[in-house]
Amino acid sequence: MKKGKKLYEGKAKIIYACAEKNLVIQHFKDDATAFNNQKKSVIEGKGILNNRISEHILTCLSQAGIKNHLVKRINMREQLIKYVSIIPIEFIVRNIATGSLTKRLGIEEGTVLDNPLIEYCLKDDKLGDPLISKEHILTFKWATKKEIEKIDKQLNRINDFLVGMFRGVGIKLVDFKVEFGRLKNSNEVILADEISPDTCRLWDMNTDKKLDKDRFRNNLGNLVEAYQDVARRLGILHEQSNIRPIKFPRPKAVKLKKNK
Numbered sequence: 068m069k070k071g072k073k074l075y076e077g078k079a080k081i082i083y084a085c086a087e088k089n090l091v092i093q094h095f096k097d098d099a100t101a102f103n104n105q106k107k108s109v110i111e112g113k114g115i116l117n118n119r120i121s122e123h124i125l126t127c128l129s130q131a132g133i134k135n136h137l138v139k140r141i142n143m144r145e146q147l148i149k150y151v152s153i154i155p156i157e158f159i160v161r162n163i164a165t166g167s168l169t170k171r172l173g174i175e176e177g178t179v180l181d182n183p184l185i186e187y188c189l190k191d192d193k194l195g196d197p198l199i200s201k202e203h204i205l206t207f208k209w210a211t212k213k214e215i216e217k218i219d220k221q222l223n224r225i226n227d228f229l230v231g232m233f234r235g236v237g238i239k240l241v242d243f244k245v246e247f248g249r250l251k252n253s254n255e256v257i258l259a260d261e262i263s264p265d266t267c268r269l270w271d272m273n274t275d276k277k278l279d280k281d282r283f284r285n286n287l288g289n290l291v292e293a294y295q296d297v298a299r300r301l302g303i304l305h306e307q308s309n310i311r312p313i314k315f316p317r318p319k320a321v322k323l324k325k326n327k
């Protein structure tokens with residue numbers, strides 16, 4: 068699929084037009100940003116891993132009946148996706164208290180929530196993605212009541228599915244952020260963007276080791292290794308991709324006897 072002109076560049080992805088009117092190409096960059104763009108870096112290989120992990124998760128969600136924008140992965144860094152106009156809201160679902168929730172409300176880090184907590188943030192970097200209420204969404208017409216009701220139901224289903232999927236591979240799904248968009252031709256709201264260790268908090272079940280973007284946010288290092296661990300556990304990174312070349316001892320030079 069040939070790439071057309073650049074339509075949009077975000078912090079971690081670029082959207083390109085393509086020959087199909089209702090489809091676009093989503094390119095995963097290696098750029099990492101945190102704290103509203105104040106911390107920036109390029110982490111080689113991150114985009115490739117997020118492309119593969121997000122493809123896997125969105126494919127599983129689609130099989131579970133959660134419609135989303137993914138058509139197919141087309142190469143190491145790119146996916147063909149349905150063209151949507153993104154609703155300007157970050158939808159956050161939390162199972163365990165950490166991050167901005169603990170800072171904002173003083174909830175003890177690691178508190179397991181009785182029920183998943185849904186939060187809405189306005190997607191606006193200049194304002195620092197502020198927390199908003201359902202009333203803000205309706206008052207400023209960022210989405211309709213019907214759309215939000217449908218999205219809330221889907222968020223709970225996505226959370227149930229992902230909690231189970233990650234639990235099966237020894238990972239706690241602490242929280243995640245997703246985005247939804249309206250299809251260009253029908254206005255139907257579907258899940259969009261990506262679901263990856265960039266957008267989720269993932270802790271090892273036994274050790275609580277962080278396997279997500281908090282490794283970058285909190286200078287913990289080894290981000291690519293953690294994302295590889297997630298991919299390997301999900302069965303989408305095969306062992307040989309992590310095997311270092313085996314060093315064989317150099318064969319000793321053998322002197323050939325000259326034919327007399």
Ligand code: 5GP
Nearest residue numbers: 159165166167168242243244265266267268
């Ligand atoms: P918090 O509000 O605690 O910072 O984040 C809650 C969850 O949403 C975390 O899993 C975090 O990774 C995700 N999240 C929130 N805002 C963003 C964002 O702007 N970009 C990305 N990639 N993830 C976000």
